[in-house]
Amino acid sequence: MDVxxxxxxxxxxxxxxxxxxxxxxxxHNCYRETVESFAAGTGMNQPADYLEDIEKxxxxxxxxxxxxxxxxxxxxxxxxxxxxESNKDLHFDLLSLHFVELVRSKKxxxxxxxxxxxxxxxxxxxxxxxxxxxxMALLAYEEPEKSxxxxxxxxxxxQQVVDSLNRAILAHAKLPSHTAxxxxxxxxxxxxxxxxxxxxxxxxPPFALKDFLNG
Amino acid sequence: xxxxxxxxxxxxxxxxxxxxxxxxDPASYFLALARQGSPPPEGLxxxxxxxxxxxxxxxxxxxxxxxxxxxxxxxxxxxxxxTNVNLHGHDVGAVQANKPAPxxxxxxxxxxxxxxxxxRGQFAIGFTNETFKMRRQPGWEANTCGYHGDDGHxxxxxxxxxxxxxxxxxxxxxxxxxxxxxxxxxxxKNGAIVGAVKKEITGALFPTVAVxxxxxxxxxxxxxxxxxxxxxxxxxxxxxxxxFCWINLSVCMxxxxxxxxxxxxxxxRIDKTPLSPNASYKLVRSYLLHYGxxxxxxxxxxxxxxxxxxxxxxxxxxxxxxxxxxxxxxRRELRQLIRNGEIxxxxxxxxxxxxQILEPDYLLQDDKSATCFLLHCQKFIELVRVGELEExxxxxxxxxxxxxxxxxxxxxxxxxVALLAYEEPLQSxxxYLLEGTQRETVAxxxxxxxxxxxxxxxxxxGCLQSYLERVVRQLTVCCLEKRSLSGNQGECFSLRRALNxxxxxxxx
Numbered sequence: 001m002d003v004x005x006x007x008x009x010x011x012x013x014x015x016x017x018x019x020x021x022x023x024x025x026x027x028h029n030c031y032r033e034t035v036e037s038f039a040a041g042t043g044m045n046q047p048a049d050y051l052e053d054i055e056k057x058x059x060x061x062x063x064x065x066x067x068x069x070x071x072x073x074x075x076x077x078x079x080x081x082x083x084x085e086s087n088k089d090l091h092f093d094l095l096s097l098h099f100v101e102l103v104r105s106k107k108x109x110x111x112x113x114x115x116x117x118x119x120x121x122x123x124x125x126x127x128x129x130x131x132x133x134x135x136m137a138l139l140a141y142e143e144p145e146k147s148x149x150x151x152x153x154x155x156x157x158x159q160q161v162v163d164s165l166n167r168a169i170l171a172h173a174k175l176p177s178h179t180a181x182x183x184x185x186x187x188x189x190x191x192x193x194x195x196x197x198x199x200x201x202x203x204x205p206p207f208a209l210k211d212f213l214n215g
Numbered sequence: 216x217x218x219x220x221x222x223x224x225x226x227x228x229x230x231x232x233x234x235x236x237x238x239x240d241p242a243s244y245f246l247a248l249a250r251q252g253s254p255p256p257e258g259l260x261x262x263x264x265x266x267x268x269x270x271x272x273x274x275x276x277x278x279x280x281x282x283x284x285x286x287x288x289x290x291x292x293x294x295x296x297x298t299n300v301n302l303h304g305h306d307v308g309a310v311q312a313n314k315p316a317p318x319x320x321x322x323x324x325x326x327x328x329x330x331x332x333x334x335r336g337q338f339a340i341g342f343t344n345e346t347f348k349m350r351r352q353p354g355w356e357a358n359t360c361g362y363h364g365d366d367g368h369x370x371x372x373x374x375x376x377x378x379x380x381x382x383x384x385x386x387x388x389x390x391x392x393x394x395x396x397x398x399x400x401x402x403x404k405n406g407a408i409v410g411a412v413k414k415e416i417t418g419a420l421f422p423t424v425a426v427x428x429x430x431x432x433x434x435x436x437x438x439x440x441x442x443x444x445x446x447x448x449x450x451x452x453x454x455x456x457x458x459f460c461w462i463n464l465s466v467c468m469x470x471x472x473x474x475x476x477x478x479x480x481x482x483x484r485i486d487k488t489p490l491s492p493n494a495s496y497k498l499v500r501s502y503l504l505h506y507g508x509x510x511x512x513x514x515x516x517x518x519x520x521x522x523x524x525x526x527x528x529x530x531x532x533x534x535x536x537x538x539x540x541x542x543x544x545x546r547r548e549l550r551q552l553i554r555n556g557e558i559x560x561x562x563x564x565x566x567x568x569x570x571q572i573l574e575p576d577y578l579l580q581d582d583k584s585a586t587c588f589l590l591h592c593q594k595f596i597e598l599v600r601v602g603e604l605e606e607x608x609x610x611x612x613x614x615x616x617x618x619x620x621x622x623x624x625x626x627x628x629x630x631x632v633a634l635l636a637y638e639e640p641l642q643s644x645x646x647y648l649l650e651g652t653q654r655e656t657v658a659x660x661x662x663x664x665x666x667x668x669x670x671x672x673x674x675x676x677g678c679l680q681s682y683l684e685r686v687v688r689q690l691t692v693c694c695l696e697k698r699s700l701s702g703n704q705g706e707c708f709s710l711r712r713a714l715n716x717x718x719x720x721x722x723x
Contacts, residue, residue, distance in 0.1 A: 011688055011691050011692055011695075012251070013684050013687050013688055013691070014710070015652065015655065017687070017710055017711065017714075018502075018683060018684055018687060021683065021687070021714065022499050022502055022503075022683070025495050025496075025499050026499070026515075029518075031514070031515060031518040031519070033514045033517075033518065034511055034514040034515045034518050036514075037508075037510050037511040037514045038503075038508065038511045041508045041510065041511050042508075042655075043554070043651050043655075176715065178486075179495065180714035180715065181495040181498065181499070182490055182495060183485070183713065183714045183715070184686060184687060184690060184713075184714055185490055185491075185494050185495065185498075185686065186485045186486070186488040186490065187485055187690055187713050187714070188686055188689055188690040188693065189488050190484055190485050190488055191690060191693040191694055191697055192689070192693050194697060195693055195696060195697055195700075
């Protein structure tokens with residue numbers, strides 16, 4: 001029997017659910033020591049084996065974030081052998097990170113060579129052709145940061161690629177690629193918005209988590 | 216598995232963003248919390264996590280209320296034949312299922328097979344309400360809906376229908392379903408979706424079939440046999456998907472369950488909801504601060520200091536953070552002591568640091584101190600745990616007896632005392648008191664009371680629950696409200712399912 005809807009007074013929130021939500025965030029971001037500390041502090045049982053994988057995953061995305069995309073690729077192949085094979089977009093994005101590094105360090109010849117050997121093979125598929133063009137365009141500028149493609153050089157772009165990589169590795173290991181925490185925030189926002197629509201409150205501003213928490 | 220501690224919270228006025236307008240008295244809040252682990256009274260089962268409640272489902276045709284004289288229902292109650300020759304509008308042989316369609320799920324579906332089109336092929340499939348008169352076609356009356364074989368029209372509460380799909384006749388299998396997610400009726404023919412229409416009818420709906428000319432004969436299938444429209448594989452249900460879904464789904468189309476497709480629509484919407492930057496980070500940090508997990512917090516701050524890009528806390532409301540950083544170190548120590556069962560040591564520290572929370576009438580805790588009470592109970596429990604029963608009895612007489620008659624306190628005292636009665640207290644109904652979660656509750660109480668001693672505290676409710684829990688509660692309350700707006704139809708809310716919405720494209 002489910003909770004009688006008008007009877008919201010007794011909405012119970014389960015402690016262990018809340019702990020799982022926090023944990024999901026920590027695991028996703030590879031905060032290993034924090035995971036251990038939290039698990040100890042709350043008396044949760046942690047399977048030891050996945051802590052090892054956390055370290056490996058962490059190394060991978062640290063490499064990528066620092067600009068060492070090739071190392072990241074190598075480590076990914078070790079941890080999740082067929083991942084990049086089955087995820088061409090990601091593979092391309094990672095390789096292009098390396099390309100971008102070369103451009104940034106002004107090693108234009110090397111960059112060109114790398115692009116020709118590693119990136120152009122993707123060009124057999126139409127969607128990569130446009131991406132390729134964008135990347136190659138960087139080479140045309142003395143100061144690529146001033147080009148229209150400057151965002152490809154940015155930290156945000158790198159962050160995005162790393163984020164995708166992290167999620168792909170998690171999915172490959174049959175772990176959730178989106179944390180329960182993210183889902184919580186998104187779900188709450190969506191349901192709240194749907195409710196606002198249903199109630200048809202005029203002029204009611206869209207639900208914003210920040211306001212809810214401050215309100 | 217231990218019964219986890221749960222947190223109750225008062226519902227707020229939803230228009231106020233779900234925050235409570237009535238401040239809850241901390242004493243009663245924690246007293247209630249302390250008994251959360253006890254088994255629920257008779258008659259109440261599980262929680263919102265139970266899926267597919269035991270609802271009755273249609274299994275056969277209803278022979279009691281069908282329009283006698285025009286139709287003959289087979290002995291197995293799964294086929295109908297029209298025996299009459301009269302053909303005017305009030306001689307329809309409509310038959311309902313024995314039960315209404317179950318509502319506590321995402322989708323309900325059933326099928327009808329046309330054995331014989333008879334003289335005019337005027338059969339129909341659809342849903343009707345309880346008061347439907349069986350001598351009319353489903354769809355002709357208000358609160359009914361029907362897809363008719365002779366013209367392929369959809370009838371939805373009037374004698375005049377609208378063009379909808381193909382006609383159907385002998386050897387065709389048609390199906391009718393309700394999608395509670397989108398609140399639609401949908402119909403199929405020979406395994407393919409014909410279309411859908413918004414369902415505005417509320418209340419119980421009975422699967423209904425009808426025949427109307429001589430020798431028409433149909434069979435129904437309420438799921439006992441495999442459906443033609445394999446709800447396990449829908450290929451053509453993209454008419455109602457917004458176009459952005461096409462791109463994402465084109466690859467997966469062929470192998471999708473109809474239900475999964477519906478879920479995917481929901482997930483896509485969620486997926487596309489932007490997350491404000493660092494929202495997760497803030498919720499985690501404030502959770503750790505709130506409950507005084509100092510070591511974890513230190514670890515966390517160290518780990519996040521080096522993230523790229525660095526997480527900016529500048530948007531954080533300064534005073535909020537101050538509120539929960541208050542007495543972090545002491546709260547951490549108190550939590551540790553209580554978690555280890557060292558209640559005496561904890562009480563001593565509290566006397567040293569925050570004596571006021573042990574005083575009666577601290578924050579209007581009547582003339583008793585709920586905090587004091589919970590600590591004493593826990594001490595009693597710890598004594599029982601190590602087998603010091605005599606000492607426990609003495610302690611109980613000294614500290615707990617006075618609460619025996621007090622409403623709000625007496626339940627817990629009685630449970631505590633009951634521990635003495637069992638050889639194996641853990642196995643008993645009061646065994647929950649011996650779980651680690653009980654210590655957590657006491658630790659949380661002390662934590663909240665200490666937070667409340669902060670002279671700068673503004674937000675009482677904020678001391679009882681962290682932001683994270685408030686978001687969880689908001690989600691729960693909103694989902695329940697939403698479901699109640701659809702007449703309580705659709706799947707029951709399950710937090711675990713909601714947060715684990717990682718739909719698997721391969722259909723596991």
